[in-house]
Amino acid sequence: xxxxxxxxxxxxxxxxxxxxxxxxxxxxxxxxxxxxxxxxxxxxxxxxxxxxxxxxxxxxxxxxxxxxxxxxxxxxxxxxxxxxxxxxxxxxxxxxxxxxxxxxxxxxxxxxxxxxxxxxxxxxxxxxxxxxxxxxxxxxxxxxxxxxxxxxxxxxxxxxxxxxxxxxxxxxxxxxxxxxxx
Amino acid sequence: xxxxxxxxxxxxxxxxxxxxxxxxxxxxxxxxxxxxxxxxxxxxxxxxxxxxxxxxxxxxxxxxxxxxxxxxxxxxxxxxxxxxxxxxxxxxxxxxxxxxxxxxxxxxxxxxxxxxxxxxxxxxxxxxxxxxxxxxxxxxxxxxxxxxxxxxxxxxxxxxxxxxxxxxxxxxxxxxxxxxxx
Ligand SMILES: [Mg+2]
Ligand SMILES: [Mg+2]
Numbered sequence: 001x002x003x004x005x006x007x008x009x010x011x012x013x014x015x016x017x018x019x020x021x022x023x024x025x026x027x028x029x030x031x032x033x034x035x036x037x038x039x040x041x042x043x044x045x046x047x048x049x050x051x052x053x054x055x056x057x058x059x060x061x062x063x064x065x066x067x068x069x070x071x072x073x074x075x076x077x078x079x080x081x082x083x084x085x086x087x088x089x090x091x092x093x094x095x096x097x098x099x100x101x102x103x104x105x106x107x108x109x110x111x112x113x114x115x116x117x118x119x120x121x122x123x124x125x126x127x128x129x130x131x132x133x134x135x136x137x138x139x140x141x142x143x144x145x146x147x148x149x150x151x152x153x154x155x156x157x158x159x160x161x162x163x164x165x166x167x168x169x170x171x172x173x174x175x176x177x178x179x180x181x182x
Numbered sequence: 183x184x185x186x187x188x189x190x191x192x193x194x195x196x197x198x199x200x201x202x203x204x205x206x207x208x209x210x211x212x213x214x215x216x217x218x219x220x221x222x223x224x225x226x227x228x229x230x231x232x233x234x235x236x237x238x239x240x241x242x243x244x245x246x247x248x249x250x251x252x253x254x255x256x257x258x259x260x261x262x263x264x265x266x267x268x269x270x271x272x273x274x275x276x277x278x279x280x281x282x283x284x285x286x287x288x289x290x291x292x293x294x295x296x297x298x299x300x301x302x303x304x305x306x307x308x309x310x311x312x313x314x315x316x317x318x319x320x321x322x323x324x325x326x327x328x329x330x331x332x333x334x335x336x337x338x339x340x341x342x343x344x345x346x347x348x349x350x351x352x353x354x355x356x357x358x359x360x361x362x363x364x
Contacts, residue, residue, distance in 0.1 A: 029290065032290075032293060034294060035287070035290045035291050035293075035294050035296070037249075037250055039221050039222060040221060040222040040223065040224040040225065040248075041222065041225070042222040043222065043223070043225050043240065043243070055244050055245070056244070056245055057242065057243075057244060058225065058240065058242070058243040058244065058245075059241065059242070060239065060240070060241070061225070061239075061240040061243055062237050062238070062239060062240065063237070063238055063240075066222075067219075068219055072254060072255075073254075073261070074261035074263070074291055074294040074295070074296040075294060076294070076295075077260070077261070077294065077295035077296070078259070078261065079255070079256035079259070079260065079261040079262075080261075081256070105217070108211065108214075108217045109217050109256055111214060111217075112216060112217050112256040112257060112258070112259065113256070113258075113259035114217070114256040114259070
């Protein structure tokens, strides 16, 4: 109905794609559908205090760049591996949103028959797509040969899978994963 | 030969089980055998500085307890999930080495047909075993019903899989995983 769709839009305002995915993963976990978690942010720890009567305190640390994707887990017996990326661009998704290591990681997982993909959100109109890693890698590799530095939204709409917002799970992206598996 | 076995023993001295597994996983990754990584340590960040000309610096943070296991990835198309534990005990493995959340996570992964297990090292004689999560969970659940607080080493030797030290990979634990899958 019109009302429920308006209230969904409202509740999405200000929520990042990661928060939406984390909530969806918690729904999937609680319903026994899948076990998929976001990995902790990798940190380079430089200095730690161990006070006598309280918890160890990290005094100096730095963010490290992850060498893998952010999310992985298991669904229908399959290894699931993906990264989530938002863009403010309206007509294309810039490849610079991915690091070389992340793409290499996806390539390695595909070789082991993992189910790998990107979840891409165009924040301008709040549309979310699942794009297979193989499609992403195609564009990535062509870029090195002088190809374009972004994936056209038209291509993502055609080759990818639109993930419609729902109440619960907020982003039912495993429906798209079903299409990749089957 | 005697010489190579002596040099293996020497190089293992002082290496933790996690370091041995990380090295083995790197070997497996570089040989296209499997993609298995240790997850970053989860950190609760309290305060961060963003200096103008240098990297963001974390000034206050604390270690959080992980709600999952330490290692996961993909091998032979299967989802792999495990934790690594060392014990100084000689005749049994104390169940208190596991947190409730880790065991629940293993239970959830098994329901999704993941391949879950523990890698257990008896540091006294440097023996390493792969023990299926289902065996671990049996002991865990019996403990709550008044059962023993540890798994006898004799049981681990019988139900688990010994992982012999090698040059490369140092801990060829995927051979035990083959036995679990097949
Ligand atoms: Mg990301
Ligand atoms: Mg551990």
